[in-house]
Amino acid sequence: MIDLTLLPDGGMHWLDASGPKGHIVLSTRIRLARNIHGFAFSQRAGDEDRLAVLERVQQAAAATPIAGGVTFRMDQLERLDRQVLHERHLVSKELAALEGESRPRVGAALVLQGPTGVMVNEEDHLRIQGMWSGFALEEAYAQLEAIDAELGRRLPFAFHPEFGYLTSCPTNAGTGLRASVLIHLPGLVLTKEIRKVLEGLTQVGLTFRGLYGEGSDVVGNFFQLSNQTTLGKSEDELLDHLGKIVRQVIEYEEQSRDVLLRTAAGTVEDKVWRAYGLLKYARSLSFEETMNLLSGVRLGAGLNLIPGLSVYTLNKLLIYTQPAHLAALEGRSLGDPELQLARANYVRRLLETEGG
Amino acid sequence: MLCDNCKERDAIINLTQVEHDSKVTLHLCEQCAQQKGVETGGAVLKSPLGNFLGAVVKGGGTAGALVPASGDALRCPACGSTLRDFRDSGRLGCDRCYVSFDTHLRDLLRRLHGSSQHVGERYAAPDAGAPDADGQLVELKEQLRRAVENENFELAADLRDRIRVLE
Numbered sequence: 024m025i026d027l028t029l030l031p032d033g034g035m036h037w038l039d040a041s042g043p044k045g046h047i048v049l050s051t052r053i054r055l056a057r058n059i060h061g062f063a064f065s066q067r068a069g070d071e072d073r074l075a076v077l078e079r080v081q082q083a084a085a086a087t088p089i090a091g092g093v094t095f096r097m098d099q100l101e102r103l104d105r106q107v108l109h110e111r112h113l114v115s116k117e118l119a120a121l122e123g124e125s126r127p128r129v130g131a132a133l134v135l136q137g138p139t140g141v142m143v144n145e146e147d148h149l150r151i152q153g154m155w156s157g158f159a160l161e162e163a164y165a166q167l168e169a170i171d172a173e174l175g176r177r178l179p180f181a182f183h184p185e186f187g188y189l190t191s192c193p194t195n196a197g198t199g200l201r202a203s204v205l206i207h208l209p210g211l212v213l214t215k216e217i218r219k220v221l222e223g224l225t226q227v228g229l230t231f232r233g234l235y236g237e238g239s240d241v242v243g244n245f246f247q248l249s250n251q252t253t254l255g256k257s258e259d260e261l262l263d264h265l266g267k268i269v270r271q272v273i274e275y276e277e278q279s280r281d282v283l284l285r286t287a288a289g290t291v292e293d294k295v296w297r298a299y300g301l302l303k304y305a306r307s308l309s310f311e312e313t314m315n316l317l318s319g320v321r322l323g324a325g326l327n328l329i330p331g332l333s334v335y336t337l338n339k340l341l342i343y344t345q346p347a348h349l350a351a352l353e354g355r356s357l358g359d360p361e362l363q364l365a366r367a368n369y370v371r372r373l374l375e376t377e378g379g
Numbered sequence: 380m381l382c383d384n385c386k387e388r389d390a391i392i393n394l395t396q397v398e399h400d401s402k403v404t405l406h407l408c409e410q411c412a413q414q415k416g417v418e419t420g421g422a423v424l425k426s427p428l429g430n431f432l433g434a435v436v437k438g439g440g441t442a443g444a445l446v447p448a449s450g451d452a453l454r455c456p457a458c459g460s461t462l463r464d465f466r467d468s469g470r471l472g473c474d475r476c477y478v479s480f481d482t483h484l485r486d487l488l489r490r491l492h493g494s495s496q497h498v499g500e501r502y503a504a505p506d507a508g509a510p511d512a513d514g515q516l517v518e519l520k521e522q523l524r525r526a527v528e529n530e531n532f533e534l535a536a537d538l539r540d541r542i543r544v545l546e
Contacts, residue, residue: 058474060504062473063457063458063472064471064472064474067472175502175504176505178505179504180502181474182502182504183477183497184521185485185521185525186477186484186485186488186497187499189477191470192441192442192470193471193487193488196488197492197497197499252491252493253492254491255497256498257500258499258500260498
Protein backbone atom coordinates (compact mmCIF):
# COMPACT_ATOMS: atom_id res chain seq x y z
CA MET A 24 0.00 0.00 0.00
CA ILE A 25 1.38 3.42 -0.86
CA ASP A 26 1.38 5.96 1.92
CA LEU A 27 -0.25 9.04 0.48
CA THR A 28 -0.46 10.64 3.89
CA LEU A 29 3.17 11.60 3.38
CA LEU A 30 2.00 14.08 0.76
CA PRO A 31 0.42 17.29 2.01
CA ASP A 32 -3.32 16.81 1.61
CA GLY A 33 -2.58 13.55 -0.18
CA GLY A 34 -1.57 15.39 -3.35
CA MET A 35 -4.78 17.41 -3.37
CA HIS A 36 -3.98 20.98 -2.38
CA TRP A 37 -7.15 22.07 -4.11
CA LEU A 38 -9.29 20.43 -1.43
CA ASP A 39 -8.88 23.38 0.92
CA ALA A 40 -11.23 25.47 -1.24
CA SER A 41 -8.97 28.51 -0.81
CA GLY A 42 -9.09 29.50 -4.48
CA PRO A 43 -11.24 32.19 -6.12
CA LYS A 44 -14.96 31.34 -6.35
CA GLY A 45 -14.31 28.24 -4.26
CA HIS A 46 -17.98 27.92 -3.33
CA ILE A 47 -18.92 27.26 -6.98
CA VAL A 48 -15.68 26.17 -8.66
CA LEU A 49 -13.98 23.20 -7.05
CA SER A 50 -10.83 23.12 -9.09
CA THR A 51 -8.98 24.26 -12.16
CA ARG A 52 -6.98 21.71 -14.02
CA ILE A 53 -4.66 22.08 -16.98
CA ARG A 54 -2.58 19.58 -18.86
CA LEU A 55 -0.07 19.88 -21.67
CA ALA A 56 0.49 16.86 -23.93
CA ARG A 57 4.10 16.40 -25.06
CA ASN A 58 6.08 13.64 -26.73
CA ILE A 59 9.79 13.04 -27.05
CA HIS A 60 11.13 12.95 -30.59
CA GLY A 61 12.86 9.69 -31.44
CA PHE A 62 10.57 7.36 -29.49
CA ALA A 63 7.36 5.77 -30.75
CA PHE A 64 4.27 6.99 -28.91
CA SER A 65 3.60 5.11 -25.65
CA GLN A 66 1.04 2.69 -27.03
CA ARG A 67 3.33 1.55 -29.86
CA ALA A 68 6.63 1.75 -27.99
CA GLY A 69 8.21 -1.34 -26.47
CA ASP A 70 8.87 -1.74 -22.75
CA GLU A 71 12.50 -0.67 -23.11
CA ASP A 72 11.63 2.51 -24.91
CA ARG A 73 8.99 3.42 -22.36
CA LEU A 74 11.44 2.84 -19.53
CA ALA A 75 13.96 5.02 -21.35
CA VAL A 76 11.31 7.71 -21.70
CA LEU A 77 10.56 7.52 -17.97
CA GLU A 78 14.25 7.77 -17.10
CA ARG A 79 14.73 10.79 -19.34
CA VAL A 80 11.68 12.53 -17.90
CA GLN A 81 12.89 11.90 -14.35
CA GLN A 82 16.35 13.23 -15.18
CA ALA A 83 14.95 16.30 -16.88
CA ALA A 84 12.45 16.90 -14.07
CA ALA A 85 15.29 17.19 -11.57
CA ALA A 86 16.12 20.58 -13.05
CA THR A 87 12.57 21.92 -13.10
CA PRO A 88 10.09 23.23 -10.53
CA ILE A 89 8.96 19.62 -10.01
CA ALA A 90 12.40 18.53 -8.79
CA GLY A 91 12.22 16.25 -5.78
CA GLY A 92 8.78 15.00 -6.73
CA VAL A 93 7.56 11.54 -5.81
CA THR A 94 7.39 8.94 -8.58
CA PHE A 95 4.56 6.42 -8.54
CA ARG A 96 5.22 3.52 -10.92
CA MET A 97 1.83 2.27 -12.05
CA ASP A 98 3.31 -1.07 -13.09
CA GLN A 99 4.56 -1.60 -9.55
CA LEU A 100 1.40 -0.62 -7.69
CA GLU A 101 -1.55 -2.73 -6.63
CA ARG A 102 -4.84 -2.06 -8.34
CA LEU A 103 -6.35 -0.50 -5.21
CA ASP A 104 -3.50 2.01 -4.96
CA ARG A 105 -3.87 2.94 -8.60
CA GLN A 106 -7.57 3.38 -8.05
CA VAL A 107 -6.93 5.70 -5.10
CA LEU A 108 -4.69 7.87 -7.28
CA HIS A 109 -7.39 7.94 -9.93
CA GLU A 110 -10.06 8.89 -7.42
CA ARG A 111 -7.84 11.81 -6.45
CA HIS A 112 -7.77 12.91 -10.09
CA LEU A 113 -4.00 12.45 -10.13
CA VAL A 114 -3.87 9.79 -12.84
CA SER A 115 -6.16 8.94 -15.72
CA LYS A 116 -8.03 5.70 -16.04
CA GLU A 117 -5.77 4.78 -18.93
CA LEU A 118 -2.51 5.35 -17.04
CA ALA A 119 -3.80 3.42 -14.03
CA ALA A 120 -5.16 0.65 -16.32
CA LEU A 121 -8.49 0.47 -14.51
CA GLU A 122 -10.47 -0.63 -17.55
CA GLY A 123 -11.29 -4.35 -17.28
CA GLU A 124 -8.39 -6.69 -16.55
CA SER A 125 -5.72 -4.67 -18.31
CA ARG A 126 -2.29 -4.29 -16.73
CA PRO A 127 -0.51 -0.93 -16.54
CA ARG A 128 2.07 -0.37 -19.24
CA VAL A 129 5.66 -0.94 -18.20
CA GLY A 130 7.07 2.51 -17.48
CA ALA A 131 3.68 4.11 -16.84
CA ALA A 132 4.22 6.52 -13.97
CA LEU A 133 3.16 9.66 -12.18
CA VAL A 134 5.76 12.17 -11.04
CA LEU A 135 4.08 14.38 -8.47
CA GLN A 136 5.27 17.55 -6.78
CA GLY A 137 2.78 19.78 -5.00
CA PRO A 138 -0.15 20.67 -7.22
CA THR A 139 1.78 19.81 -10.39
CA GLY A 140 3.14 16.68 -11.92
CA VAL A 141 3.70 14.63 -15.04
CA MET A 142 1.93 11.50 -16.15
CA VAL A 143 4.57 9.52 -18.04
CA ASN A 144 3.74 7.03 -20.78
CA GLU A 145 0.07 7.80 -20.80
CA GLU A 146 -1.40 8.22 -24.29
CA ASP A 147 1.44 10.71 -24.76
CA HIS A 148 4.94 10.42 -23.29
CA LEU A 149 4.29 13.38 -21.02
CA ARG A 150 1.12 14.86 -19.72
CA ILE A 151 2.33 17.84 -17.71
CA GLN A 152 -0.56 18.60 -15.41
CA GLY A 153 -1.75 20.31 -12.31
CA MET A 154 -4.83 20.99 -10.27
CA TRP A 155 -5.57 24.13 -8.30
CA SER A 156 -8.29 25.22 -5.95
CA GLY A 157 -11.09 27.37 -7.33
CA PHE A 158 -11.14 29.29 -10.58
CA ALA A 159 -7.47 29.96 -11.30
CA LEU A 160 -6.69 29.49 -14.99
CA GLU A 161 -3.95 32.09 -15.22
CA GLU A 162 -2.03 31.00 -12.16
CA ALA A 163 -2.37 27.38 -13.22
CA TYR A 164 -1.03 27.98 -16.70
CA ALA A 165 1.84 30.14 -15.50
CA GLN A 166 3.08 27.30 -13.28
CA LEU A 167 2.70 24.64 -15.96
CA GLU A 168 4.31 26.80 -18.61
CA ALA A 169 7.40 27.15 -16.44
CA ILE A 170 7.67 23.38 -16.01
CA ASP A 171 7.02 22.82 -19.70
CA ALA A 172 9.73 25.30 -20.72
CA GLU A 173 12.33 23.67 -18.45
CA LEU A 174 11.44 20.17 -19.60
CA GLY A 175 11.46 21.29 -23.23
CA ARG A 176 14.99 22.61 -22.81
CA ARG A 177 16.17 19.17 -21.75
CA LEU A 178 13.97 16.85 -23.80
CA PRO A 179 13.54 17.20 -27.56
CA PHE A 180 9.76 17.51 -27.81
CA ALA A 181 8.07 16.42 -31.03
CA PHE A 182 7.07 19.64 -32.75
CA HIS A 183 6.04 20.48 -36.32
CA PRO A 184 6.02 24.01 -37.78
CA GLU A 185 2.46 23.64 -39.08
CA PHE A 186 0.83 21.19 -36.66
CA GLY A 187 2.52 22.31 -33.44
CA TYR A 188 3.19 19.81 -30.67
CA LEU A 189 2.56 16.32 -32.05
CA THR A 190 0.39 14.00 -30.02
CA SER A 191 -0.69 10.41 -30.21
CA CYS A 192 -4.27 11.45 -30.92
CA PRO A 193 -4.71 14.35 -33.35
CA THR A 194 -7.49 15.76 -31.16
CA ASN A 195 -4.71 17.05 -28.85
CA ALA A 196 -2.22 18.31 -31.43
CA GLY A 197 -1.14 21.94 -31.66
CA THR A 198 -0.91 23.40 -28.19
CA GLY A 199 -1.56 20.06 -26.49
CA LEU A 200 -3.43 22.14 -23.95
CA ARG A 201 -6.61 21.05 -22.25
CA ALA A 202 -7.88 23.26 -19.46
CA SER A 203 -10.88 22.29 -17.41
CA VAL A 204 -12.81 23.85 -14.63
CA LEU A 205 -14.75 21.62 -12.25
CA ILE A 206 -17.85 23.55 -11.38
CA HIS A 207 -20.92 22.90 -9.23
CA LEU A 208 -24.16 24.07 -10.81
CA PRO A 209 -27.13 23.05 -8.64
CA GLY A 210 -28.85 26.43 -9.11
CA LEU A 211 -28.97 26.04 -12.87
CA VAL A 212 -30.16 22.46 -12.52
CA LEU A 213 -32.92 23.33 -10.06
CA THR A 214 -34.13 26.26 -12.17
CA LYS A 215 -33.97 23.98 -15.24
CA GLU A 216 -31.70 26.40 -17.09
CA ILE A 217 -28.85 23.94 -17.30
CA ARG A 218 -29.67 22.48 -20.69
CA LYS A 219 -29.63 25.88 -22.32
CA VAL A 220 -26.27 26.62 -20.75
CA LEU A 221 -24.77 23.28 -21.81
CA GLU A 222 -26.09 23.63 -25.33
CA GLY A 223 -24.60 27.11 -25.45
CA LEU A 224 -21.22 25.73 -24.34
CA THR A 225 -21.01 23.27 -27.18
CA GLN A 226 -21.86 26.02 -29.63
CA VAL A 227 -18.90 28.12 -28.54
CA GLY A 228 -16.38 25.32 -28.89
CA LEU A 229 -16.32 24.12 -25.30
CA THR A 230 -17.27 20.74 -24.00
CA PHE A 231 -18.41 19.35 -20.68
CA ARG A 232 -17.87 16.09 -18.89
CA GLY A 233 -18.56 14.51 -15.53
CA LEU A 234 -16.45 14.40 -12.40
CA TYR A 235 -13.90 11.96 -13.80
CA GLY A 236 -13.32 13.55 -17.19
CA GLU A 237 -13.69 11.92 -20.54
CA GLY A 238 -16.53 9.44 -20.82
CA SER A 239 -17.79 9.94 -17.29
CA ASP A 240 -21.35 10.74 -16.33
CA VAL A 241 -22.41 13.84 -14.53
CA VAL A 242 -23.17 13.17 -10.86
CA GLY A 243 -23.98 15.54 -8.05
CA ASN A 244 -24.37 18.49 -10.44
CA PHE A 245 -20.60 18.66 -10.93
CA PHE A 246 -19.50 19.56 -14.43
CA GLN A 247 -16.06 19.78 -15.97
CA LEU A 248 -16.00 22.51 -18.58
CA SER A 249 -13.07 22.46 -20.98
CA ASN A 250 -11.81 23.54 -24.37
CA GLN A 251 -12.74 21.21 -27.19
CA THR A 252 -10.02 22.11 -29.68
CA THR A 253 -6.29 22.54 -29.16
CA LEU A 254 -5.07 23.73 -32.55
CA GLY A 255 -5.54 26.97 -34.50
CA LYS A 256 -5.67 29.15 -31.40
CA SER A 257 -2.86 30.22 -29.12
CA GLU A 258 -2.63 29.04 -25.53
CA ASP A 259 -3.72 32.48 -24.33
CA GLU A 260 -6.69 32.56 -26.68
CA LEU A 261 -7.84 29.12 -25.54
CA LEU A 262 -7.55 30.09 -21.88
CA ASP A 263 -9.16 33.50 -22.37
CA HIS A 264 -12.09 31.98 -24.17
CA LEU A 265 -12.66 29.28 -21.56
CA GLY A 266 -12.21 31.84 -18.78
CA LYS A 267 -14.73 34.21 -20.28
CA ILE A 268 -17.36 31.52 -20.68
CA VAL A 269 -16.76 30.07 -17.22
CA ARG A 270 -17.13 33.53 -15.69
CA GLN A 271 -20.45 33.81 -17.48
CA VAL A 272 -21.58 30.39 -16.25
CA ILE A 273 -20.62 31.36 -12.69
CA GLU A 274 -22.71 34.50 -13.08
CA TYR A 275 -25.71 32.51 -14.35
CA GLU A 276 -25.31 30.09 -11.44
CA GLU A 277 -25.22 32.95 -8.95
CA GLN A 278 -28.30 34.48 -10.55
CA SER A 279 -30.18 31.18 -10.38
CA ARG A 280 -29.29 30.85 -6.71
CA ASP A 281 -30.66 34.36 -6.12
CA VAL A 282 -33.86 33.45 -7.96
CA LEU A 283 -34.20 30.29 -5.88
CA LEU A 284 -33.75 32.22 -2.65
CA ARG A 285 -36.20 34.90 -3.73
CA THR A 286 -38.93 32.64 -5.03
CA ALA A 287 -38.55 29.40 -3.12
CA ALA A 288 -36.42 30.01 -0.07
CA GLY A 289 -38.43 27.63 2.07
CA THR A 290 -38.19 24.77 -0.43
CA VAL A 291 -34.47 25.29 -0.96
CA GLU A 292 -33.78 25.42 2.74
CA ASP A 293 -35.80 22.27 3.24
CA LYS A 294 -33.88 20.45 0.46
CA VAL A 295 -30.54 21.52 1.93
CA TRP A 296 -31.35 20.44 5.49
CA ARG A 297 -32.93 17.16 4.37
CA ALA A 298 -29.75 16.37 2.46
CA TYR A 299 -27.69 17.29 5.51
CA GLY A 300 -29.88 15.20 7.78
CA LEU A 301 -29.59 12.15 5.55
CA LEU A 302 -25.82 12.47 5.33
CA LYS A 303 -25.53 12.93 9.07
CA TYR A 304 -27.77 10.07 10.13
CA ALA A 305 -28.00 7.53 7.31
CA ARG A 306 -26.50 4.08 7.99
CA SER A 307 -26.02 3.08 4.37
CA LEU A 308 -25.20 5.36 1.44
CA SER A 309 -24.61 4.59 -2.23
CA PHE A 310 -22.02 6.63 -4.11
CA GLU A 311 -24.57 8.31 -6.31
CA GLU A 312 -26.86 9.19 -3.42
CA THR A 313 -23.91 10.62 -1.51
CA MET A 314 -22.93 12.78 -4.47
CA ASN A 315 -26.45 14.11 -4.81
CA LEU A 316 -26.80 14.80 -1.09
CA LEU A 317 -23.39 16.49 -1.04
CA SER A 318 -24.58 18.65 -3.89
CA GLY A 319 -27.55 19.82 -1.81
CA VAL A 320 -25.42 20.46 1.25
CA ARG A 321 -22.78 22.27 -0.81
CA LEU A 322 -25.49 24.54 -2.16
CA GLY A 323 -26.53 25.19 1.45
CA ALA A 324 -22.95 25.97 2.46
CA GLY A 325 -22.61 28.34 -0.51
CA LEU A 326 -25.80 30.15 0.55
CA ASN A 327 -24.62 30.28 4.17
CA LEU A 328 -27.59 28.22 5.27
CA ILE A 329 -25.50 25.79 7.32
CA PRO A 330 -23.35 27.71 9.77
CA GLY A 331 -19.94 26.28 10.55
CA LEU A 332 -19.81 23.77 7.70
CA SER A 333 -16.82 24.43 5.46
CA VAL A 334 -16.44 23.68 1.78
CA TYR A 335 -13.13 22.01 2.72
CA THR A 336 -15.06 19.39 4.68
CA LEU A 337 -17.39 18.85 1.74
CA ASN A 338 -14.46 18.49 -0.64
CA LYS A 339 -12.96 15.85 1.62
CA LEU A 340 -16.26 13.98 1.64
CA LEU A 341 -16.29 14.09 -2.14
CA ILE A 342 -12.94 12.33 -2.37
CA TYR A 343 -12.85 10.06 0.67
CA THR A 344 -16.26 8.46 0.13
CA GLN A 345 -15.17 6.88 -3.14
CA PRO A 346 -14.88 3.08 -3.23
CA ALA A 347 -11.09 2.70 -3.27
CA HIS A 348 -10.65 5.26 -0.50
CA LEU A 349 -13.13 3.45 1.71
CA ALA A 350 -11.48 0.12 0.97
CA ALA A 351 -8.08 1.62 1.81
CA LEU A 352 -9.50 3.01 5.04
CA GLU A 353 -10.94 -0.35 6.05
CA GLY A 354 -7.80 -2.14 4.89
CA ARG A 355 -9.66 -4.64 2.71
CA SER A 356 -11.76 -4.75 -0.41
CA LEU A 357 -15.43 -4.20 0.24
CA GLY A 358 -18.50 -5.67 -1.40
CA ASP A 359 -21.55 -3.56 -2.11
CA PRO A 360 -23.55 -3.67 1.13
CA GLU A 361 -20.39 -3.26 3.25
CA LEU A 362 -19.18 -0.42 1.08
CA GLN A 363 -22.39 1.51 1.60
CA LEU A 364 -22.20 0.98 5.37
CA ALA A 365 -18.56 2.08 5.44
CA ARG A 366 -19.45 5.17 3.42
CA ALA A 367 -22.27 6.20 5.75
CA ASN A 368 -19.95 5.62 8.71
CA TYR A 369 -17.24 7.79 7.29
CA VAL A 370 -19.63 10.61 6.40
CA ARG A 371 -21.25 10.53 9.81
CA ARG A 372 -17.93 10.62 11.64
CA LEU A 373 -16.58 13.51 9.62
CA LEU A 374 -19.77 15.53 9.97
CA GLU A 375 -19.78 14.91 13.72
CA THR A 376 -16.33 16.47 14.06
CA GLU A 377 -16.45 19.09 11.30
CA GLY A 378 -20.14 19.45 10.59
CA GLY A 379 -20.71 22.81 12.22
CA MET B 380 -42.40 17.31 -43.18
CA LEU B 381 -42.20 13.51 -43.29
CA CYS B 382 -39.30 11.58 -41.84
CA ASP B 383 -36.54 11.02 -44.44
CA ASN B 384 -36.01 7.50 -43.16
CA CYS B 385 -39.44 5.84 -42.71
CA LYS B 386 -41.41 8.38 -44.75
CA GLU B 387 -44.35 7.70 -42.46
CA ARG B 388 -44.12 9.77 -39.34
CA ASP B 389 -43.57 13.51 -38.97
CA ALA B 390 -39.96 14.57 -38.78
CA ILE B 391 -39.18 16.38 -35.54
CA ILE B 392 -35.39 16.26 -35.50
CA ASN B 393 -32.83 17.67 -37.88
CA LEU B 394 -29.62 15.66 -37.82
CA THR B 395 -26.69 17.27 -39.55
CA GLN B 396 -23.74 15.06 -40.36
CA VAL B 397 -20.50 15.78 -42.14
CA GLU B 398 -19.60 13.15 -44.67
CA HIS B 399 -16.72 13.47 -47.10
CA ASP B 400 -16.55 17.19 -46.49
CA SER B 401 -20.16 17.83 -47.39
CA LYS B 402 -22.94 18.54 -44.96
CA VAL B 403 -25.96 16.25 -45.04
CA THR B 404 -29.06 17.13 -43.07
CA LEU B 405 -31.58 14.41 -42.30
CA HIS B 406 -35.08 15.14 -41.08
CA LEU B 407 -36.10 12.33 -38.78
CA CYS B 408 -39.00 11.25 -36.63
CA GLU B 409 -38.34 10.38 -33.00
CA GLN B 410 -38.22 6.60 -33.56
CA CYS B 411 -35.84 6.72 -36.51
CA ALA B 412 -33.65 9.29 -34.74
CA GLN B 413 -33.32 6.94 -31.79
CA GLN B 414 -32.36 4.10 -34.13
CA LYS B 415 -29.61 6.31 -35.49
CA GLY B 416 -28.31 6.86 -32.01
CA VAL B 417 -29.66 10.36 -31.48
CA GLU B 418 -31.24 10.81 -28.10
CA THR B 419 -34.44 12.71 -28.37
CA GLY B 420 -36.05 15.06 -25.90
CA GLY B 421 -37.77 12.33 -23.91
CA ALA B 422 -34.63 10.26 -23.44
CA VAL B 423 -32.47 13.27 -22.65
CA LEU B 424 -34.90 14.42 -19.99
CA LYS B 425 -34.75 11.10 -18.20
CA SER B 426 -31.10 11.78 -17.52
CA PRO B 427 -31.02 15.52 -18.03
CA LEU B 428 -27.37 15.75 -17.13
CA GLY B 429 -26.09 12.74 -19.00
CA ASN B 430 -23.21 13.22 -21.36
CA PHE B 431 -24.83 15.80 -23.53
CA LEU B 432 -22.27 15.72 -26.27
CA GLY B 433 -22.49 11.97 -26.45
CA ALA B 434 -26.24 12.32 -26.61
CA VAL B 435 -26.16 14.55 -29.67
CA VAL B 436 -24.62 11.98 -31.95
CA LYS B 437 -23.53 8.66 -30.56
CA GLY B 438 -21.16 6.12 -31.97
CA GLY B 439 -18.78 8.61 -33.55
CA GLY B 440 -15.87 6.37 -32.57
CA THR B 441 -12.33 7.73 -32.51
CA ALA B 442 -10.84 10.52 -34.55
CA GLY B 443 -9.28 7.83 -36.72
CA ALA B 444 -12.69 6.83 -38.01
CA LEU B 445 -12.95 10.22 -39.71
CA VAL B 446 -10.11 9.39 -42.11
CA PRO B 447 -11.20 7.88 -45.45
CA ALA B 448 -10.18 4.28 -46.05
CA SER B 449 -8.53 5.13 -49.37
CA GLY B 450 -5.12 5.67 -47.74
CA ASP B 451 -5.21 2.51 -45.62
CA ALA B 452 -2.05 0.99 -47.07
CA LEU B 453 0.13 4.04 -46.36
CA ARG B 454 2.88 3.10 -43.92
CA CYS B 455 5.04 5.31 -41.72
CA PRO B 456 8.70 4.38 -42.40
CA ALA B 457 9.75 5.40 -38.89
CA CYS B 458 7.45 3.24 -36.76
CA GLY B 459 5.85 0.90 -39.30
CA SER B 460 2.27 1.71 -38.44
CA THR B 461 -0.23 2.19 -41.24
CA LEU B 462 -3.01 4.64 -41.75
CA ARG B 463 -5.30 1.66 -41.29
CA ASP B 464 -3.89 1.20 -37.76
CA PHE B 465 -4.78 4.79 -37.06
CA ARG B 466 -8.28 4.39 -38.42
CA ASP B 467 -8.79 1.40 -36.13
CA SER B 468 -7.23 2.71 -32.94
CA GLY B 469 -7.47 6.49 -33.24
CA ARG B 470 -3.84 6.69 -32.17
CA LEU B 471 -0.78 7.40 -34.28
CA GLY B 472 2.41 5.38 -33.91
CA CYS B 473 5.02 8.16 -33.64
CA ASP B 474 5.63 11.82 -34.37
CA ARG B 475 6.87 10.99 -37.89
CA CYS B 476 3.38 9.71 -38.73
CA TYR B 477 2.36 13.35 -39.04
CA VAL B 478 4.78 13.67 -41.97
CA SER B 479 4.07 10.22 -43.41
CA PHE B 480 0.29 10.76 -43.47
CA ASP B 481 0.60 14.51 -43.94
CA THR B 482 -2.27 15.08 -46.37
CA HIS B 483 -4.78 12.92 -44.55
CA LEU B 484 -3.89 14.37 -41.19
CA ARG B 485 -4.01 17.97 -42.37
CA ASP B 486 -7.51 17.32 -43.58
CA LEU B 487 -8.47 15.59 -40.34
CA LEU B 488 -6.97 18.33 -38.16
CA ARG B 489 -8.99 20.92 -40.05
CA ARG B 490 -12.16 18.97 -39.43
CA LEU B 491 -11.36 18.43 -35.75
CA HIS B 492 -10.05 21.88 -34.88
CA GLY B 493 -11.21 24.11 -37.74
CA SER B 494 -7.55 24.69 -38.63
CA SER B 495 -4.32 22.79 -39.12
CA GLN B 496 -2.08 25.76 -38.38
CA HIS B 497 -0.52 25.94 -34.94
CA VAL B 498 -0.46 29.54 -33.74
CA GLY B 499 0.54 28.88 -30.14
CA GLU B 500 4.01 28.89 -28.68
CA ARG B 501 6.86 28.09 -31.03
CA TYR B 502 9.24 25.47 -29.80
CA ALA B 503 12.88 24.85 -30.62
CA ALA B 504 14.30 21.53 -29.52
CA PRO B 505 17.43 21.57 -27.36
CA ASP B 506 20.85 21.30 -29.04
CA ALA B 507 19.25 22.04 -32.38
CA GLY B 508 21.04 25.41 -32.39
CA ALA B 509 20.02 27.44 -35.41
CA PRO B 510 17.73 25.36 -37.61
CA ASP B 511 19.77 23.66 -40.33
CA ALA B 512 19.20 24.39 -44.01
CA ASP B 513 16.82 21.43 -44.36
CA GLY B 514 14.77 22.57 -41.40
CA GLN B 515 14.66 26.11 -42.73
CA LEU B 516 13.57 24.84 -46.13
CA VAL B 517 10.72 22.83 -44.64
CA GLU B 518 9.63 25.85 -42.64
CA LEU B 519 9.85 28.25 -45.59
CA LYS B 520 7.99 25.88 -47.90
CA GLU B 521 5.31 25.58 -45.30
CA GLN B 522 5.05 29.35 -45.05
CA LEU B 523 4.90 29.55 -48.84
CA ARG B 524 2.07 27.06 -48.98
CA ARG B 525 0.13 29.09 -46.45
CA ALA B 526 0.84 32.38 -48.20
CA VAL B 527 -0.50 30.96 -51.48
CA GLU B 528 -3.49 29.53 -49.70
CA ASN B 529 -4.25 32.94 -48.19
CA GLU B 530 -3.62 34.61 -51.57
CA ASN B 531 -0.85 36.69 -50.05
CA PHE B 532 1.18 36.72 -53.28
CA GLU B 533 3.63 39.40 -52.29
CA LEU B 534 4.79 37.34 -49.33
CA ALA B 535 4.74 34.21 -51.49
CA ALA B 536 7.12 35.78 -54.03
CA ASP B 537 9.47 36.82 -51.25
CA LEU B 538 9.41 33.32 -49.73
CA ARG B 539 10.03 31.69 -53.12
CA ASP B 540 13.16 33.80 -53.55
CA ARG B 541 14.47 32.79 -50.15
CA ILE B 542 13.79 29.13 -50.90
CA ARG B 543 15.74 29.42 -54.19
CA VAL B 544 18.73 30.85 -52.36
CA LEU B 545 18.74 27.99 -49.87
CA GLU B 546 18.29 25.37 -52.55
